[in-house]
Amino acid sequence: MTLWTPDRIPIAVAPLPGEALESWIGAYARRLRVTNNTFLTAVGLAGSRTSHLALRLTPAEIAALERATGVGRHVLTGMTLEPYDGLAVAILPDRRKLSRPPAWRFSGSRARYCPACLGENAGRGPVFWRLPWAFACTTHRTLLLDFCPDCQRAPNPWKARRLGPRETGACTRDGSNVGFRAACGADLTQAPVTPLPAAGLILAAQRHITTLLAAEASSRPAALAEFKRLYALAWRILRGLHTVADRAPEAVHTVLAECGGVLPQLTTEDVGHDAHNAAIGTALARIALHPGHADHEALFEWVLEADRSLLKRQKNNMGAMADRWTWSGPELVERVLTKLDPDATLHARLRYGSASPQPCWPELTAASITHRAAMTPAMLWPGWTMRLLPRPKDEYDPRAGTFRRGCSSFLLLPGGPPQLNFERVGPLLGNHEINSDRDSVERRLYLNHDLTPLASALAQLARALDEHGSPIDYARRRATFTNSSVTLDLNAYARLCAQQGWSTGRQHRVSLLRWYLLTLLTGEAHPPPPDASFRFAWHCTEFRFRAPLALRAFLRQQAETNLEQHKISEPVTWEPPEAWVTDVSWPGISPASIVKSEFRNLLGAVGSVHEAADALRLTSEHIRLYCDLTEISTTTPSHVIGRHHTKRMVTKVKIREGVLAPAELRYLYENKLMEITHIANLASCSPETVRRLLQRDGVPLRPRPGRLPQRPDITREWLHHEYIERQRDMANLARERGVTHYHLTKLARGWGIPIRRPGAQYNAIGHLVLPWTPSPAIRAVTLCRAALDRLRVIVQIPGYTSFAAAARDIYDGRDSALRQRLAYIERTAGFRVIDRSSMPLAPTPRGSDFLREATEILKFADQAPTLAT
Numbered sequence: 001m002t003l004w005t006p007d008r009i010p011i012a013v014a015p016l017p018g019e020a021l022e023s024w025i026g027a028y029a030r031r032l033r034v035t036n037n038t039f040l041t042a043v044g045l046a047g048s049r050t051s052h053l054a055l056r057l058t059p060a061e062i063a064a065l066e067r068a069t070g071v072g073r074h075v076l077t078g079m080t081l082e083p084y085d086g087l088a089v090a091i092l093p094d095r096r097k098l099s100r101p102p103a104w105r106f107s108g109s110r111a112r113y114c115p116a117c118l119g120e121n122a123g124r125g126p127v128f129w130r131l132p133w134a135f136a137c138t139t140h141r142t143l144l145l146d147f148c149p150d151c152q153r154a155p156n157p158w159k160a161r162r163l164g165p166r167e168t169g170a171c172t173r174d175g176s177n178v179g180f181r182a183a184c185g186a187d188l189t190q191a192p193v194t195p196l197p198a199a200g201l202i203l204a205a206q207r208h209i210t211t212l213l214a215a216e217a218s219s220r221p222a223a224l225a226e227f228k229r230l231y232a233l234a235w236r237i238l239r240g241l242h243t244v245a246d247r248a249p250e251a252v253h254t255v256l257a258e259c260g261g262v263l264p265q266l267t268t269e270d271v272g273h274d275a276h277n278a279a280i281g282t283a284l285a286r287i288a289l290h291p292g293h294a295d296h297e298a299l300f301e302w303v304l305e306a307d308r309s310l311l312k313r314q315k316n317n318m319g320a321m322a323d324r325w326t327w328s329g330p331e332l333v334e335r336v337l338t339k340l341d342p343d344a345t346l347h348a349r350l351r352y353g354s355a356s357p358q359p360c361w362p363e364l365t366a367a368s369i370t371h372r373a374a375m376t377p378a379m380l381w382p383g384w385t386m387r388l389l390p391r392p393k394d395e396y397d398p399r400a401g402t403f404r405r406g407c408s409s410f411l412l413l414p415g416g417p418p419q420l421n422f423e424r425v426g427p428l429l430g431n432h433e434i435n436s437d438r439d440s441v442e443r444r445l446y447l448n449h450d451l452t453p454l455a456s457a458l459a460q461l462a463r464a465l466d467e468h469g470s471p472i473d474y475a476r477r478r479a480t481f482t483n484s485s486v487t488l489d490l491n492a493y494a495r496l497c498a499q500q501g502w503s504t505g506r507q508h509r510v511s512l513l514r515w516y517l518l519t520l521l522t523g524e525a526h527p528p529p530p531d532a533s534f535r536f537a538w539h540c541t542e543f544r545f546r547a548p549l550a551l552r553a554f555l556r557q558q559a560e561t562n563l564e565q566h567k568i569s570e571p572v573t574w575e576p577p578e579a580w581v582t583d584v585s586w587p588g589i590s591p592a593s594i595v596k597s598e599f600r601n602l603l604g605a606v607g608s609v610h611e612a613a614d615a616l617r618l619t620s621e622h623i624r625l626y627c628d629l630t631e632i633s634t635t636t637p638s639h640v641i642g643r644h645h646t647k648r649m650v651t652k653v654k655i656r657e658g659v660l661a662p663a664e665l666r667y668l669y670e671n672k673l674m675e676i677t678h679i680a681n682l683a684s685c686s687p688e689t690v691r692r693l694l695q696r697d698g699v700p701l702r703p704r705p706g707r708l709p710q711r712p713d714i715t716r717e718w719l720h721h722e723y724i725e726r727q728r729d730m731a732n733l734a735r736e737r738g739v740t741h742y743h744l745t746k747l748a749r750g751w752g753i754p755i756r757r758p759g760a761q762y763n764a765i766g767h768l769v770l771p772w773t774p775s776p777a778i779r780a781v782t783l784c785r786a787a788l789d790r791l792r793v794i795v796q797i798p799g800y801t802s803f804a805a806a807a808r809d810i811y812d813g814r815d816s817a818l819r820q821r822l823a824y825i826e827r828t829a830g831f832r833v834i835d836r837s838s839m840p841l842a843p844t845p846r847g848s849d850f851l852r853e854a855t856e857i858l859k860f861a862d863q864a865p866t867l868a869t
Contacts, residue, residue, distance in 0.1 A: 007067045015071060020127035021054045021079040022158045027124050029160035036160050043068035052096040056082045079127055087224055088131045103231030104132035105273045110154035112144035112275050119189035123157050123168030135275040136206040142193040144275040150186035157188055200258045205283040225329050232328035233288050233303055234281025238264045240306025249302055251295035255283045304339055318348040326361055334359045346442055346451050347422060350413040353459035355452050357583050364415040373428040375470035376411055377523030379404035381575045382625040383591045388457060390449050390587040392619050400621040401525055403445050406437035414462035430478055449587055457581045464580035472570050474523055480566055481521045483529055487562055488514050496554050501689055512543050520559045520572055544624045545609045545634060549684035552631045589618060591629055603634040604677040607742045659683040662697050669699060716751040768860045777829040778853055788861055791854040794825055801840045
């Protein structure tokens with residue numbers, strides 16, 4: 001038997017599961033045959049408004065309702081919108097009023113409805129209908145309705161009014177054509193609805209939404225982030241249906257068909273927010289957001305296209321496009337940046353990290369970039385340069401100094417503010433040749449290469465450097481060590497020379513040592529001293545390849561001494577681990593893929609860095625960088641770094657231990673049958689030193705291997721024709737005949753054939769067997785390494801309306817660069833090739849013959865085997 005208190009209403013109306021508070025109050029009032037206001041007065045809430053109670057209940061209101069009806073406080077709270085505050089609706093904290101929700105402009109002050117549910121539950125309905133994300137009834141598989149079919153206004157079927165209507169499930173809004181304050185009274189249970197397929201995309205989306213709304217408190221942040229992503233996609237989808245609908249994927253048409261084939265209604269400033277639009281937008285947004293559907297990627301790309309169509313300008317600006325998505329959270333921003341990456345500039349790809357596995361919105365400050373600059377050398381680390389320096393496609397040997405400086409400057413762009421562009425970050429490293437550094441990367445070494453590996457590697461490397469740091473403060477070293485402040489112990493150097501049997505050399509040798517020591521300390525190559533010879537830079541480059549191991553060890557010990565003198569506790573050199581960067585196919589070569597023993601044996605057998613590069617199909621700079629990294633060098637003497645060995649060296653070798661010990665040396669040479677060059681490599685000395693020590697020990701020397709036999713296919717007439725008349729390159733000719741560059745050059749000197757200086761012009765089409773003699777203009781234009789590339793560009797110009805139009809299609813949009821290239825070709829040829837006054841662009845009469853001949857040459861070049869084969 002129920003005990004009734006004096007404050008308890010003797011008639012009880014239990015709430016339905018998930019019922020809205022307004023629905024329950026209206027049902028209770030109808031049961032008592034009173035109005036909503038009378039019911040509230042009876043329970044002690046006189047003057048209260050149902051619309052306020054439906055948002056949030058105060059403790060006093062909860063107590064009054066619980067005391068009068070017996071419904072628990074937790075049930076009462078669950079019937080309001082308070083559990084959804086901040087997730088699906090937004091209630092002002094200082095007063096009970098709804099503001100704009102996180103998604104959709106459906107304020108929740110009204111409720112959608114399902115006619116069948118109203119009919120089955122006597123006009124009562126769930127609080128779920130008041131949420132912006134409610135658009136379908138999963139029980140009856142229909143779209144929810146927003147308005148009364150008669151008065152076309154929000155019906156409010158839960159209000160019990162004195163003037164009626166008395167029937168449940170009827171529209172209670174004032175009817176303008178019935179009388180003053182008379183209700184519309186339309187039977188909402190008979191309103192026409194749009195049926196939905198049971199296994200359709202819209203019902204699946206509604207179930208997904210229901211799961212998110214039922215999330216526990218700990219999962220609410222993730223659910224809110226999901227709602228933001230869905231809405232960011234949904235409103236763009238609705239806009240796209242009116243701008244780029246003709247290019248929409250099949251999933252769009254499927255969802256439209258489920259909703260009756262009706263396009264969503266849009267205003268001039270915003271998308272519609274009724275159940276129909278919410279259903280279409282949410283269903284398609286879920287497909288674009290989560291993998292599993294066949295049109296997942298295609299739909300997302302279409303959404304981006306729709307978003308781009310809404311921009312009035314800067315439609316190809318990655319920052320402007322991605323900025324529109326920042327509200328939705330990092331996950332969508334990451335996907336947007338990834339999709340925009342292929343069409344972006346290298347500067348933008350680095351700043352946003354769009355080519356890396358994890359793109360992100362740049363949020364670092366200028367101070368953070370300055371801190372990264374302190375951890376970065378002015379020239380990229382040798383091992384990372386080896387990975388990012390492209391392998392050669394022809395005999396062209398790049399100058400990698402500016403490339404390394406450009407890469408280090410580019411390394412400061414990821415994540416930085418927009419005002420820190422390439423021109424401003426370079427000086428942070430002491431790199432002031434901005435145009436040369438940038439052009440070396442983008443317009444020279446990577447001109448015909450994909451920039452994606454470079455952009456991805458530098459972005460990942462910068463992010464890892466910020467996270468893990470560097471054991472070396474390069475900014476301090478750049479400020480501390482200069483050509484005048486670095487110290488070199490010349491007495492210790494003299495003792496080393498005496499031990500190794502070397503001559504100490506003159507001031508030029510000392511300058512080379514100081515240069516290399518400064519390179520070790522600062523991680524960058526410095527300009528030559530003022531009193532250096534004009535060939536000092538070339539000697540420095542050769543020194544990196546030929547410096548003996550003992551000399552490298554001495555210089556490293558000198559670097560450690562300099563650090564100790566300045567109380568710097570850091571390693572001499574350091575490189576970021578390769579594991580910091582993933583998912584990159586290296587344009588160059590990873591140092592880990594080179595076997596040190598095989599590389600050491602190769603250097604013992606070749607005579608120059610170019611021969612070693614040809615053997616490994618790398619550039620000569622790759623070889624020098626690996627020598628810098630591993631301190632392996634060739635044992636072949638060279639005059640470019642000064643005479644290293646004196647005739648009196650054997651008498652000065654006072655310490656003979658290890659490999660050079662008499663017994664060990666005899667064993668290696670006679671029993672192991674090792675070559676002198678290999679023994680010298682093991683002992684870090686020259687082959688001449690080993691040869692003289694063997695003679696001193698009375699060990700008979702084996703005869704030297706004979707030189708290459710005479711070749712009937714290598715004659716003076718052939719070499720003169722190919723090298724002098726056809727202006728072909730000596731390295732190419734050596735590869736064709738299977739001999740070394742040194743061997744062919746020595747034959748040329750013996751035959752009196754003059755050797756062109758390094759870097760001199762040569763005939764880029766000399767290797768082609770043409771059935772005609774090239775014209776003088778063609779011969780002049782092709783006397784450079786990039787001749788074929790220039791011809792490929794110029795033959796495509798005729799037919800375009802302007803140089804700007806041609807540059808967009810064939811020259812990466814660089815209008816001025818295309819004009820400069822054409823002007824250079826015309827100056828070299830001696831006449832104008834393209835008539836600028838014609839529309840479209842057309843060749844001049846002499847230009848027509850020139851382009852016709854160039855086209856034929858390109859056909860032969862495409863059919864000819866590559867020089868590497």
